[in-house]
Amino acid sequence: MVRPEPVSRRDRPAKPPLSRAGILDAAVAIVEKEGADKLTMRRLAAALDTGPASLYVYVKNTTELNALLIDRYLVDLDLSWDDSELPRARLHRVLDDYTHLLTRQTGLAQAALVTWPNGVHYLDLLDLLLRLLHDLELDTTTAARAVDLLLQHATASAAERAAHSSNDAQELSDLQSTLDAADPDRHPTLARAGSAVFVSGSREERNAWSIDVLIDGALKQATQRRPTEGRSHSE
Amino acid sequence: MVRPEPVSRRDRPAKPPLSRAGILDAAVAIVEKEGADKLTMRRLAAALDTGPASLYVYVKNTTELNALLIDRYLVDLDLSWDDSELPRARLHRVLDDYTHLLTRQTGLAQAALVTWPNGVHYLDLLDLLLRLLHDLELDTTTAARAVDLLLQHATASAAERAAHSSNDAQELSDLQSTLDAADPDRHPTLARAGSAVFVSGSREERNAWSIDVLIDGALKQATQRRPTEGRSHSE
DNA sequence: ACCTGAACACCGTTCAAGT
DNA sequence: ACCTGAACACCGTTCAAGT
Numbered sequence: 001m002v003r004p005e006p007v008s009r010r011d012r013p014a015k016p017p018l019s020r021a022g023i024l025d026a027a028v029a030i031v032e033k034e035g036a037d038k039l040t041m042r043r044l045a046a047a048l049d050t051g052p053a054s055l056y057v058y059v060k061n062t063t064e065l066n067a068l069l070i071d072r073y074l075v076d077l078d079l080s081w082d083d084s085e086l087p088r089a090r091l092h093r094v095l096d097d098y099t100h101l102l103t104r105q106t107g108l109a110q111a112a113l114v115t116w117p118n119g120v121h122y123l124d125l126l127d128l129l130l131r132l133l134h135d136l137e138l139d140t141t142t143a144a145r146a147v148d149l150l151l152q153h154a155t156a157s158a159a160e161r162a163a164h165s166s167n168d169a170q171e172l173s174d175l176q177s178t179l180d181a182a183d184p185d186r187h188p189t190l191a192r193a194g195s196a197v198f199v200s201g202s203r204e205e206r207n208a209w210s211i212d213v214l215i216d217g218a219l220k221q222a223t224q225r226r227p228t229e230g231r232s233h234s235e
Numbered sequence: 236m237v238r239p240e241p242v243s244r245r246d247r248p249a250k251p252p253l254s255r256a257g258i259l260d261a262a263v264a265i266v267e268k269e270g271a272d273k274l275t276m277r278r279l280a281a282a283l284d285t286g287p288a289s290l291y292v293y294v295k296n297t298t299e300l301n302a303l304l305i306d307r308y309l310v311d312l313d314l315s316w317d318d319s320e321l322p323r324a325r326l327h328r329v330l331d332d333y334t335h336l337l338t339r340q341t342g343l344a345q346a347a348l349v350t351w352p353n354g355v356h357y358l359d360l361l362d363l364l365l366r367l368l369h370d371l372e373l374d375t376t377t378a379a380r381a382v383d384l385l386l387q388h389a390t391a392s393a394a395e396r397a398a399h400s401s402n403d404a405q406e407l408s409d410l411q412s413t414l415d416a417a418d419p420d421r422h423p424t425l426a427r428a429g430s431a432v433f434v435s436g437s438r439e440e441r442n443a444w445s446i447d448v449l450i451d452g453a454l455k456q457a458t459q460r461r462p463t464e465g466r467s468h469s470e
Numbered sequence: 471a472c473c474t475g476a477a478c479a480c481c482g483t484t485c486a487a488g489t
Numbered sequence: 490a491c492c493t494g495a496a497c498a499c500c501g502t503t504c505a506a507g508t
Binding site for chain 1: 387
Binding site: 253285286287288289292 | 472473474475476
């Protein structure tokens, strides 16, 4: 019974001690090289030349790992704002950037949807969004809710795109043919509209449209609140 | 070597032959009893008293299984509409129902987010939504996009709720404490707003607010288009 | 032709035992 | 005290072989 020779211990000069930062670096390397869906506790441990159990000393579970990873990615986001750019345009840009960031790696957006990113870079993003919405004359409560809605949309869009564009996803034609199966008697409105309307425009254009809808809708909500501004006696 | 006696063959009278419908029934039973996250090919096969390989004769993969299952659940949705109910109110009700349906079982919403439901009941839902939006004077293109946006919001909300409320999710307090960690120098807007604004109001109220934002935003978009109505020469 | 046992290639998490 | 080998309890999917 020949045991495989233990992988040479001298290759890396004294395998560095584990640490949150080191684990995160290795995680990024895996995501970059193999995609976020290949980031597993076992692979991560293997990359760090240890057993999976060791990771649990530094990271509570997979959910926490994902939350940390997302924040780590957020550092790449451009969050500067000089007033030469109109707030609405800046809003579009940062949300596009955010969506792109999450789309780059399959699985990252998925994680972001069900995970509150945990870290300072996420707070940076929230701060900028709030600032921009304030600049559009939204009150604090409305702005906070709008931030929620805008980020939810950006994240969900990224998750959808990543899911549909990769591996064993459904084909776009599946949706088409489902829609074409609309029975004019049972689905008159749908049949009259035609399946084409659901895929009209480019992804970028649709996305920009959605962001404007969200902003305008929030603005309307803030306006309705305006009359009661001085002191809110009703409601 | 004592083989375990084969589980009695006479318990169920002549194990019924497999079929798409039978598989789906068994899937619903599992989801109902153990939650959608426990629905796996292997468990499903076990429930049908066969090996997992057999399922692949009727279902392409897990993604297709989920798509079929979601449509199967959609049958419970109330899609009637008599004009005694204002279109906006009806819109709220059907979207609430849809969110509830997906929230009931962890994992169902997750699947819906990355999977186009496949079947006639989904078309029924689309038809009603389109009809209601037309009634609010939206043109077909705007209505179709609004449908997308409304369903995306409903699905994402359900996924978030299901994820955060169950099993090994992050605590709500995690978000609170992340927000409270806002450094007044680095995150002035956030710190001034306070962490409370991000969790103001009940879930139902926040949800209703979001739906109104989406509807109003879409209405604005449709209005802007109105001037060019007769024939669209520009753009 | 239709079905499936068994195998392949993985997972996350825990805990007793080692240093 | 800190770390981890090995085990526990699972996954989805394929394919050669059986009826």
